[in-house]
Structure formats: structure tokens, C-alpha cells
Amino acid sequence: MRAHEAGALHGEIGHRGPAWLRTPVDVNALVPQLWPRHVTRGADGALAVAGLDVRDLAAEYGTPVYVLDEDDLRSRCREFRAAFPDADVYYAGKAFLCRAVVRMIAEEGLFLDVCTGGELATALSAGMEPARIGFHGNNKSVTELTRALDAGVGRIILDSFTEIDRLTALARERGVRPKVLVRVTVGVEAHTHEFIATAHEDQKFGFSLAGGAAAAAAFKIIDEGVLELRGLHSHIGSQIFDASGFEVSARRVLSLQAQIRDARGVELPELDLGGGFGIAYTTQDDPAAPHELAKRLRKIVDGECAAENLAVPHLSIEPGRAIVGPAVFTLYEVGTVKSVPLGTGGGAADGRAYVSVDGGMSDNIRTALYDASYSATVANRVSTAEPMLARVVGKHCESGDVVVKDEFLPADVQPGDLVAVPGTGAYCRSMASNYNHVPRPPVVAVRDGRARLIVRRETEADLLALDVG
Template sequence: MSKQRLQANEQGHLVLGGVDATRLAQEYGTPLVVYDVAAIRRQIQEFRAAFTRSGLRYQISYASKAFATVAMYQVIDEEGLHADVVSGGELYTALQAGFPVRDLSFHGNNKSLAELEMAVENHVGVIVLDNFHEIELLKRVLVDRNASCDVMLRVTPGITAHTHRYTQTGQVDSKFGFDVDSGQATRALQKVLAIPQMNVIGLHAHIGSQIFDVTGFDLLVKKLMTISAQWRDRLGFTPRILNLGGGFGIAYTATDDPLTPADFIQPIAARLRQLADRYQLPLPEVWIEPGRAIVGPAGYNLYTVGSRKDIPDLTTYLSVDGGMGDNIRPALYQAKYAAVLANKMNEPTHETVHLTGKYCESGDILIDQLALSRNEPGDLIAVLDTGAYGYSMASNYNRNPRPAVVFVEDGQAKVVVRRETYADLVRLDVRYE
């Protein structure tokens, strides 16, 4: 995020969604996760506007794994989005929110029998088949219940996005999907077409995350349209939906230069039209699955400054009251973030520090080199763009409670996830006697 886009009030305090960040910290405590709901809505509207200009039939499916709570599902329902879930827990949360199940798709490379039963019993809109074992499991569930459902096939297209190796999902060596080049995908389609309880509506692929270049999506469109033409000629089947997955990058630091939704969607639309004409195929409906791109820039983690360790002629460690328990991405992915001193927004930079957490790990460093103004214990740090994969990957490591989550919009703040208590930490423990 560009720090120039941040707002400060007359007191020099960071303002989020019309609310003073220091007030949020005082009222709800820290560490605290804050979402600017208007920013979420704006990003959704930008994706929608780009698709509308493209003329494509489309579906925007929010990738729940980025951040899934009852309140989040309520917001995306208000915005008319589809959503994808990857576990029984995400599905249950969506159901608790009253999210329309017809607008859900169910992903995952190892869905359990119980999860597939849950999806079928609740009439989930589409199940994305990931492997041969899952085809057999779903067939069993559908036959047992005399039911049917729409499915997509997830394919592995052999395309590697230029991202962290843990977030690359489209290359041949991946745990996800049916490999295209080996013929697995074709065999899977033949198998599913022979099952009357399954209605194949499309193809799905995902090439990675935090992508800043449209090249990978262009190659993906070519691959999927080529497969579609081959399957039409060989099997008499043409997918009506191509789900291109997500992975649209955001700006975590000043060095990140992400594309806009239009930058991705316009060339994709042009390539689809060209290939549809070349292969004499109907123009498919296009689905995308943004998660980070929708909630990442809208999220902030607020921390209170605590201890400090100055190592002469070397460095300074500045510790806060959260860390890898509420944002493990820096330790897990070496992810980079920007941050500001939220109660001293207008003061000049004074020093560079290692911003560290309170967890008992040397690797619990939130930001390796952070330029800050003069600070002291009790000051408020805001780490920016933490809305994706922060709270959703949070843990109780060191038996620390997970933070509260607050939504802010139009000057109002509302707790949407209560702060865990120490009692919550032992709620499921059983004494050994």
C-alpha cells in the first residue's frame, strides 16, 4: 500500500473507515485485526466493472481461505458474489451466515467423505473434483442419496507462476488437480461423463498466488481453450465455464507493482475471443477466484509497542504484543509488509528497527527493516495490508489467545469476531485423571 493513501486526523492518528485507530485500540485492545469494509466493497466493484466492460459472462467467486467469518460472508453476499470453500469448516461458516448455497463451490485436494456428504446434503452449487479417489467418493454419496450435482474438473495445466514456491499450484509437480499433458484430465472427464449423477459444467485451474503479470493467465487461457477444442472433437463435450482461479497480486510494499483488475481481465477477454473464433467454440463464461485481492488491502493489524533491545552499532529490536500467532506469513513465506506508527502519523522518520513479535521463536519478526518515527512503549503500530491469510492462519501458539476482529465502515466500528480468552484456550482440554 502507498502510505500516501493513508488518512490521518488533526491529532496525527491513523483513521480507518472513518474511525481513529487509537480509539479502536483503546476500546477493543491489541493486538487487533481491523477491516475497512468500504475498501472491500470498492475492490469488488472494480472487478465487476472490469468484467462488465469486457462483455464476458462472468462470475466473481471470493476465495474464502483468505479470510472466512460469518460477517465476511454477509458482506460478499450483499455484494452479490459467489464464494468458494475448501473445507467443511468454511462451508459451515457460510451456512451460518445464511450465504446462498447455490452460489458456493467446494474445492480441496482431499475432501473427506463427511465433507462431500455435507456438501451434497446442503445442495452446494458446484463441487470441484480434484482427483480420481474423489470421483469415486462423490459418486458413492450421490448414489446413496439418489442425488445429483454440478461439478467442475480441476486440471493442472503445467504453467508455473512466478511466485513463492509454496504458492505455485499450476505446474505439473503439484498436489492439485488432474494433469493435462499425461492424459489424466481426459481420463477423468471420461469417467465423470459416464456417471449420470454428475453434470460437468466446466474446467478449473489455478496457477499460483501474488501474481503481477498477465502472461501466466494468457498461457492458461490458451491451454484451457485448446483442451476444450480437443474434448469437443474427441468426446463431444465442451465446457461452458472456464474458472481461471485467483492469485491476483496486491502491493504489500513500495516495490510491489500490481496490475488492476482491468489489466488482467481485458487481455484475457481478448484472448478468449480470438481462440473461440479460431476453434469455432462458444465463448465460455469466465469465473475468477480473488481472495487476497479483495480483502488484503482492506486489513490492518494494530499492535502496542512493548519492549526494546538496542544492540550498539548493529540493530534495534522493537517488540509488539502480537506476532506470528496472528500473522505467520513473514515467518512462513518471508512475506514483506509495511507499517506506520498509528498514533504519530505526522512525525518524521527517526530510526530503522526490526519489528518483532512476542512469540518464543527467533523467527518471529514481522518486518525486518522498518523505518519509524521516535517511539516509546505504549505507542500504536499499524501493519498494513494484512487482510489476507493473517487471521485465517492465526494460531494459539504459546497459548496466546487469537485477537478480535473489527469491521469499520462509515465511521462505525463493530466486533465481528470476539477476542479469545484464556478460558477459550482450555475449553476443549480434558483433565487426565
């Protein structure tokens, strides 16, 4: 959003009335923190990324298309490395992974976190050094664990007693001693959507700290002596802005480190505090810069280690969204526009326009799944029309097929216009589907005025190739 903001609108339409809906809004302005760093708007109103006009991108690659500002992504990698110079920065591949991105993050000195066999296969096929890969997941199969061992991944994060037994048996068979971490459920209620909060007790991830399972898991690994326990892991959720959750998590995990030392005489050398650092989807979001995160996390870790008389462990963090999320926007073409009344008193000011684009929940499920908020702008021209309250929706047969819930767009938006939605790098292409048999969009990386296709568009032939009936 610009002068107004999607998060501020929810639940208020119909309560503040026509005067509020007529508040002046500059529909041509771009809020820098919402867009990739090399996106600009020209004098004719068209957006450009790294010097390349989005109209040319649409003409060459079609719409919808995910557009990646490569130098933006690379600069965010470097910022995390600079902020955490003595830590390992693992890019969380679940946010978005393809071979080109694997190579980008590797070239910028990051490690890589994967959580399925498919993600591991992508990483290996892109040439990622196995020792720089961490393998997550709450239900890693024998096949996946075998591949991880045979490839020589740097560490495996264990999530259940069954997995401990499974990996122990495989390691014995192969005569290897893989490095492992125990994922600890620390009982922190992260201030985020319930579906992306991962450290409260009643959910599927990790070993409960309060129930004693985390300590029992660590003792089991140490006592059996087959796996090399390097440390503990905690991840409290995703899209988090309040650092207090990380502080509580670090305090509780380090207390467990001290308990393990006292019980077994082993001081674990590593600590992974996970990721989940939030980004700005709308102007209501105020994410911390990497150096601010580093300062806060270092302070609590150093303080707790001193209190527990522990050596400061080697830290790891796992940003994914914070690196790729802001570096991408999705470009759509408008198909239809219709106005509907909101029942707030009558008149045009009390209506909302439904702007239908040629994508939707198949390329961005987050609005429907998490009630996520996004911004949008007309990307192909400047407009002098009055602003109108709009909802950007998709082409799928679902009333919940919404891309942007509330946004001010120019009243003259029309079929054929291009609409750009920023902040779509994380969990949009990676969670994309073929709902209604819609092929998934391509991903195009732009750098120095040149575009390259890094994930091609799916075709109907691709869909039919899987249909063997």
C-alpha cells in the first residue's frame, strides 16, 4: 500500500465510511521497502527492474511471471554474512529453491538448508558442496537419509526418536558418523499466524523441552555414540518481527545445553537459532535489519552463556524469506474489472473494484492460506485517475482466490494493464500448484538490464505428460 495500508483496512471497511475512502492516495508512488532494490518507475509510469522495462518482460515471457532482482538477492546474502561474520548463515531453501538460486547463495558464501529429498537433489545437481548443506524435516524417509549420508551432507537435524533410530541404523551399516543437531520445541508462542508458528508444544516439530523429550534425545545420541551430536536447534516460526521470542528460545535452549553438560560432561559446540525473520509486505511491517538481529541475538547468547558458565557455541541462523522474499515481484495482466457495493452508505465511494488477473491462488496461496497481506500497483503506465479501493483476485473457481485483499488502484485500471505485486519471492513459487490445471509461472532473473529464464513456464503438455490414464 501507499498512503493507506492493507493491514489497516481489514475489518474497518464499513465502519469508517465514505470520507475515509475518499482520502487522497498517490496511486503511482512506490514505497521503497516493499520493492526489490532495483525497481523504479519511469516518467511514463512503467516499472523497470535493473533497467529492464516490465512491459518488455511481459512481452517476452508472458504473464504471470515471477521477476527476481538478482543483485537484490545477492546483496541480502552479503548483509547477513556481514552481520553474522562468526556464524554459519544457512539459506532456508523451502522459501524458494532452484538451481540458479543455489548457485547464487553459494557464490555469496552461504550454506543451504533443505528439508526434502527433492530439495537435496536440486542442491546437489546445482553443485552445492554437500558439507555446506543441512538436512531438516520432521519425517525424513530411509531413502532420504540414505541419500544424505551417501552425499556427505554437513549436518542432519533430528526431529523424533524414530528418526534417531533410523539414522543410527543407517550410520552403523555404512560405518560413518554423521553430524547431527536435536531440534528442540521450546514452548515459545511466536507472534505470527498459527500455521507458521513452530515452537509451541502442540505441533509436529521437534522434541519437547518442557516434557523432557529434548534432553532424553540428546542423552540417547550421546550414550549410543554412533551419531556425532554437535548441538541444539530451535526454530520458533516464520514472519516474526518481535525479537523477544528469539531471546526466550535462546535462553531455554542454552539452559538445556547446561543440563546436558552437567548430566553427561559434554559441552555441545554449536547452537542453531533458526530463521523466520520477517519482511515488509505492507507499510505496517517494520522488519529489523540483519545487523540489528545479530546484535540482539549475540547479546542474549553471550549473556546466557555467561550465566550458565558455558563457552559461547558456534552459531547458525537460517534466513530464507528475509533473503528471497523482497527480491521478487509477480507481474500479472488484468483480465476483467468489476465494481461491487460494500453497503457503507451508497455511492461510488462505498464500492470496491474486483480486479481479476491471469494468475491467483495457484501462484500465491499465502493470502488464502495465511490471510497474508500484499501490496500492488499498476505497472505499465502512469495514471491521473482518482484512486479506488480494489481487491486483486485470480482466475480460479474459489471465492477465496485473492491475491491482494485491499489496495488503492487508479479508477481507470482496465483489461490489458499490468499489475505488479511485490514481496512474492518466498513461499509463492515454492507453494505453487496446478489448481484448475493452470500451469505454474516461470521465474526470470534480471541483472544489469538483462533477463534470463531460470525456471521455465509449465505448459499444458507438462500437465498431460503426468496423466497416464
